[in-house]
Amino acid sequence: MLDIISFNPFRVKIPFLLDIIIVSDSEQIKKIETSGDVDRLHAYDTASLPWWAKIYFRATRFHDNKRDLWFCALESTSNPSYQQRRAYLEEKVATGYSEADVKRIAELLNKNAEDEVLAYEMVQIVNHRFFEKEIPSTITKAAENTLQNIGEAILPWKYIAATKAHSQVIDYCAENLPDNVHIIDAGHHNIGEVVKTTTGALKTLKNNLDKSVEEIFTSNPLTPQAPRIAVKESNFDGLLSSPTIPGKTVFLFKIGNAAIETQDINFTFSTGTSERACVFKDFFLEFMKDLQQELRQTKSQS
Numbered sequence: 001m002l003d004i005i006s007f008n009p010f011r012v013k014i015p016f017l018l019d020i021i022i023v024s025d026s027e028q029i030k031k032i033e034t035s036g037d038v039d040r041l042h043a044y045d046t047a048s049l050p051w052w053a054k055i056y057f058r059a060t061r062f063h064d065n066k067r068d069l070w071f072c073a074l075e076s077t078s079n080p081s082y083q084q085r086r087a088y089l090e091e092k093v094a095t096g097y098s099e100a101d102v103k104r105i106a107e108l109l110n111k112n113a114e115d116e117v118l119a120y121e122m123v124q125i126v127n128h129r130f131f132e133k134e135i136p137s138t139i140t141k142a143a144e145n146t147l148q149n150i151g152e153a154i155l156p157w158k159y160i161a162a163t164k165a166h167s168q169v170i171d172y173c174a175e176n177l178p179d180n181v182h183i184i185d186a187g188h189h190n191i192g193e194v195v196k197t198t199t200g201a202l203k204t205l206k207n208n209l210d211k212s213v214e215e216i217f218t219s220n221p222l223t224p225q226a227p228r229i230a231v232k233e234s235n236f237d238g239l240l241s242s243p244t245i246p247g248k249t250v251f252l253f254k255i256g257n258a259a260i261e262t263q264d265i266n267f268t269f270s271t272g273t274s275e276r277a278c279v280f281k282d283f284f285l286e287f288m289k290d291l292q293q294e295l296r297q298t299k300s301q302s
Contacts, residue, residue, distance in 0.1 A: 009239065009251075018052065019249045021240070026258035030272045032236055032251060037244070038228040043076040044247050049229075052150075053250060059147045059162035061192030064170050064184055072185045073276070074227070085185055089279045092129045092186070097287055101125045106294040109206045116141065119199040126194050126280075130186040131176055142168040143188075143195040149224070197222050198284075205288055209296050213288045218263045221256035223278075226271060228253065 010022040023029050032038055046054065046068055058065035062074055072089065075082045105125075108118055120140045127135055145165035152158050166188075173187030181187075201222060208216045228251040230244035259267035265285075270277040278284075 024254040037232040037234040042070040119195045143192045221259040224256040
């Protein structure tokens with residue numbers, strides 16, 4: 001029987017088929033996240049994950065079904081590879097960007113360049129550090145077609161296009177990244193993130209030059225939601241009317257809503273704390289501040 005609980009958290013439960021809990025309240029997100037009763041999605045082997053999660057994620061930038069690879073942010077901290085992979089990303093991100101990079105993006109924004117052009121240029125700035133060469137426009141265009149949210153997966157034509165695009169991007173990453181580099185962490189995810197998220201953020205920044213970067217990207221968060229999976233049976237001190245099912249109950253933390261509600265930048269890049277925040281957090285904020293300054297300067301000179 002379909003069981004829909006209409007208060008927050010919002011739970012949709014169909015026995016033996018589906019159990020999803022959507023959490024929008026910022027304090028509830030932090031309570032559940034720090035409880036020890038949930039973990040990142042790949043805390044369980046891919047084969048044992050809920051059926052819908054396997055279908056959806058194989059058409060996204062977060063997972064490669066063919067090689068059974070998952071993005072670092074969806075790995076449990078207990079995964080033996082996690083710390084090394086995180087350290088590699090931090091080392092590469094720390095190489096930063098140049099003043100010329102900032103000026104190039106500012107120039108494109110001032111010329112009202114198309115999203116496709118902005119995406120291509122930003123991909124080079126972000127991903128050259130991993131590939132050590134230019135990423136072709138065919139790949140940046142393909143990355144646009146991978147799935148961004150679960151609702152898109154129910155549209156057959158969109159899902160088919162997404163799986164095709166996913167294969168094109170991941171195969172390019174496998175062929176062009178060094179052998180010891182994780183092709184989702186350093187390749188597919190970062191390319192897709194820039195194309196599908198950062199490009200829009202650039203235009204949002206341009207339209208809000210009078211506001212602080214932190215205010216802009218809490219009011220206009222980059223990531224709408226973050227998944228977690230139950231690892232223990234719990235009702236979270238009565239927050240849920242029935243307990244979670246380990247390995248079956250999936251939480252969708254609406255961190256975008258929480259960022260808007262709290263104006264806390266930690267919800268833009270994590271789940272309300274600095275722990276395991278996005279590796280690119282400082283890079284993104286610093287780049288946007290420098291870009292904002294450049295745009296203000298060119299605007300005052302025009």
